[in-house]
Amino acid sequence: MITEDQMRTLFVEANPVPDPDALDLTSEGLATDLAEFTRRSNDMTDLKTRKTQEESRPKPEGRWLVAAFVILVLGIGAVVAFQARDSGPVVADPDLTEIDVAMAAIDTYNTGDFEAWLEYWAPVGDERDLADEQFLTQILMAANERVEVTEPCVIVSTGQTRTVVECGIYVVDDFHAAGGIDSTGEWRLVFDENMLLVDTTNDLYEDEAGNCCRELENFHHQFHSWLSTAHPDVFAEIGPDRTSDYWYFPGFAKGDPSHMTIALQYVDEFVAQSDNYPIDS
């Protein structure tokens, strides 16, 4: 077993290129690139000369501009060709803004239609790419989680890479609501070409000390502790898998989101017998 400090050291040591200055780019790197820019610039000049004579010949000072133009055209061509090959799922009208898509995505989420929800995500987006994310979403949908927009969604950043949309939200689901647990916060969605890439929301259930999910963990653990005594047969079926605890939704078995549906049948009974729940919101 290694510690986090040792892990940090190992990660640093695993850097495949620890020293960029040691890269041998002298023959095929910078010098070649610059020569290539120049060559492309001259090629462009020759072509234009044949057609339009001297007036279209770029001035020597403009070679960077011409080279960049050539690269830009090639780049656009590559992107167009790439997109033609990899159009991915088309879920939204390209004329829609990210805010339109965010609102539509939230509406879809609230229907509990997991497959329809996935259609809003880019192929490399977390929800499509990661089994854990899908598992969490399916659990929350099984708990009938609803997201209510309390503050209008706004574009907070268009950055150089992506568009970030934030929406003020209120979140509640049937399982946690039985214990008096709900949350308000900001939903922070990162878009890549009108498709969701990642949800970078700070933890909605964070306590004042900045600890995530403690309130949820306590509820889950007490529920399962009660269930193991009151309904041991049910606990045997849906009790948490101790060998693979789910790190940001602890207390539930990792194998099957339908366990939440079963848990919903017992949560009111648990709360009725609990001294700690429901908590005052």
Add this chain to the structure above:
Amino acid sequence: MTSRDARFAEIYESHHRQIYAYCRRRLDADEVEDAVADVFVTAWRKIDDVPSDSQTLPWLYGVAYRVLLHQWRSSARRRRLSRRLSSLGVERPAIPEDYIVLNQDSQRVIEATSRLKPIDQEILRLSLWEELRHAEIADVLDLKAEAVRKRLSRALSNLTNEFNSLEKVAGNAVAQKGGAW
């Protein structure tokens, strides 16, 4: 040379190595040149938006991150094709430059890292390989610095767990093999 050209040349000459290294850390060798070119094409197109001084490199990393997201899509397709070919008994010839030789620990680190969420992987790399500060990582990934701090802490903890799990599995495999003998 115009001031715009000069500015681009300065950016290119100052940061080409770092961007090349960034891409090489995340891509196979034959994919790096294209990615680096895409990054600088973007830089040229947005030359007026490129921040100056110490902000330039994190800005370029942000562009590179976006470029690689696109490139990973095609890589995933290629890997699927490669697996399919392999299942048919057709092996793609190995290209020596595809691989950087890593020791066993490092291979396990890379494998453990691949089990984390992509954004957490990137936060770890930006922090420990590119040595960016939390605020710089936040700029690159459009996150809040506080979110970066928390995610980094959690990612390191999860990485440690994943690494230890792999070690345990490897240890069990060795033990079982030993038992079979």
